[in-house]
Amino acid sequence: MDKKIMPQIASERNLTAEEKKTISISKRKKQKPESIFCSSECEDKVLDIVFDKNLPHNDAVDLFEARLTSATGHLDRNLGIRLLVKGTEALPKENHVNIAESLDEFAKAMQVFSPEDEYEGQLIAQLIVLHENALEFLNRASRTDRIDFTNIYLNGASKLLARHHETLDMLLKYRRKGEQRVSVEHVHVYNGGKAIVGNVDSGGVNTKFEEGPHAKV
Numbered sequence: 469m470d471k472k473i474m475p476q477i478a479s480e481r482n483l484t485a486e487e488k489k490t491i492s493i494s495k496r497k498k499q500k501p502e503s504i505f506c507s508s509e510c511e512d513k514v515l516d517i518v519f520d521k522n523l524p525h526n527d528a529v530d531l532f533e534a535r536l537t538s539a540t541g542h543l544d545r546n547l548g549i550r551l552l553v554k555g556t557e558a559l560p561k562e563n564h565v566n567i568a569e570s571l572d573e574f575a576k577a578m579q580v581f582s583p584e585d586e587y588e589g590q591l592i593a594q595l596i597v598l599h600e601n602a603l604e605f606l607n608r609a610s611r612t613d614r615i616d617f618t619n620i621y622l623n624g625a626s627k628l629l630a631r632h633h634e635t636l637d638m639l640l641k642y643r644r645k646g647e648q649r650v651s652v653e654h655v656h657v658y659n660g661g662k663a664i665v666g667n668v669d670s671g672g673v674n675t676k677f678e679e680g681p682h683a684k685v
Contacts, residue, residue: 504535505572538582539575541589548589552578555593560604584643591639595632602628 483491505517519528533545542548556567556574577596583589602625609621 503572504532504539504575505568535579536575539578539589540593541583541585541587543586547586551589551593555597558597559600581639587642588639591635591642594635595639598628598632598635602632 517532519525519532521528523531536545536548537543540548540551542551552571552575555578556570559570559574574593574596578589578592581588581592581595583592605621605625605628609618609625612618612621
């Protein structure tokens with residue numbers, strides 16, 4: 469029997485500029501951060517970090533430390549690794565999880581936030597830990613049939629998420645540390661005067677003048 473050939477249907481339209489932009493942003497977000505650990509576990513559970521053997525030793529060390537800094541914000545290798553280890557240990561426990569893989573996944577999660585320094589790295593590590601533990605509590609709440617346990621888990625998740633939002637707010641405020649803003653909500657000016665209306669920030673003053681006894685923003 470001859471196979472039926474389906475006719476090619478011509479597309480009715482092309483992607484708009486906005487749709488192309490959306491696809492481009494999505495593709496950039498899907499790009500995975502570089503791994504910073506290529507390691508193995510010995511029988512005594514000592515983590516053995518293996519650098520890229522295809523590079524000269526000094527270059528391999530520099531590459532590892534650069535990726536470690538991009539994840540943790542730490543310039544010191546030992547402090548960066550310590551932050552990853554402590555953060556990983558604070559995550560919900562899973563069975564048969566490779567230590568090296570756990571560290572690498574935690575590092576990749578931190579890389580997405582692009583910490584600029586050690587303080588940002590600490591806040592980002594807290595964000596990830598709080599978020600993961602909150603989801604674990606919500607998961608437990610959905611799997612239990614006991615109302616009292618459900619309430620306990622939901623209460624714990626609520627507190628963790630609240631602390632997560634507070635930590636995120638701290639991170640955003642820290643990243644805006646160079647900005648100075650003054651908001652003017654209400655100005656009274658007597659007859660013959662002028663009111664300066666606008667926002668003042670570190671980039672200069674953006675103002676306009678209004679006449680009248682009661683100038684408002």
